[in-house]
Amino acid sequence: MDLVSQYGPALLRGFGITVICWILGTIFGMALGLVIALIQRYAPRPVRWLIQIYIEVIRGTPFLVQLFVLYYGGPLIGLRLDALPAGLLGLTIYGSPYFAEIFRSGFRAVAHGQIEAARAIGMTEPTIIRRILLPLGLVSALPALVNFSIILTKETVILSIITVPELMYQVSRMSAETFRYVEANLVLALFFWALVETISRLGRRLEARITQHLIERT
């Protein structure tokens, strides 16, 4: 009981920071991924090559390494960030190529004829992106977006190594101070399970909502 009163508040605070990191990391990562996917679709070839290199490098290296480079290597080039902003930036960069690939395949799932129909009536490309490609592409991409967001929740634990005081950080501290490894990690597991379960339920509800008009019912 002592443990609860002693470490409860810190664990809850840690969980709060985990959730915030996840939400902001997902939003920023998705936004960057969307921009990358649009550039990949429309930019001239040399630009697409540069972006492709970025995608390969980020996907080809562990998040842990990226975070170390950013947080401890950043100051060498004048990028001095506190732990939390560095963690968020890291999550954003780490997630962006995966989100970009998800958006890319979502766009590819949009029937070419629907784009042609828009061109045939004289719509401009930006309008086609906004009114046709994005809404339809997002619908196809949604399950994969939710899936990767869930994966991203669990990547947030790595932020503890650059001392972002999120849940993993608090759990490690509790374990080290009390040697109650099992209890501490059980708390970690329970919190994550609750978070992931909530996200996947919300995702399913959202999916049902936005596809209600797209499914043929006879």
Next chain:
Amino acid sequence: MQASSVEISKVNKFYGPFHALKDVDLSIPPGKVTCLIGPSGSGKSTLLRCINFLEEYDSGEVRIDGKLMGYDAPGRKMSGKKLRQMRRGVGMVFQQFNLWPHMTALQNVAEGLIRVRGLPKSEAEARATDALRKVGLADKTGNHPARLSGGQQQRVAIARAIAMEPQLMLFDEPTSALDPELVGEVLNVMKTLASEGMTMVVVTHEMGFAAHVADQVAFMEKGELVAVDSPQGIFHAPKDERIWNFLRTYRERNAF
């Protein structure tokens, strides 16, 4: 209704080494219905799509009311803005309807009026309602495409095109994806349009429609425009053996 004419001369189109259109010449008079017939892969759809430049022809000329389509000069493509301007006068109906599934029938028809013509939403929706009434779908304005039959979807697609008040309509096998019992309702809408003096170019396998509604029929095979004639001439006195063969196969397939 203003109606456009189209002059196609010496048009060639290549897909890599494949010669899809070979020196095609075709004159499409204003206010008339021109049907393009021929075996699959003969280049009918490619030719049709060259008229609104969804397909870029490699040489020759497509002129709509005298204006060169797609190019400023031979080999120099026109700006996107100019191309969009020219496409506004040309409506197109596709084999697969290509309605936007996230919009209702009304929104599908109003979209171009709002985004391309810049009409206020209320006026666009009023015009869209009129267009849908014209194709017999006044009671389906709120339905999404997934809640419409194929024939109804194709009629919405026709409404979407005519709401833009085009001077020329292109139909790319408009009934080929439909169940047989739904073909009639789409052809009827097309007949009404034809009777109002719309210039129409129709790629079709519906020989009955071509025979009864077309003012002229063009027969294509292997990228060549073999003959242009009255329906009477093509169907009852074909001058080329290839037409004869095509029609014989068609009759055999449809005989019972």
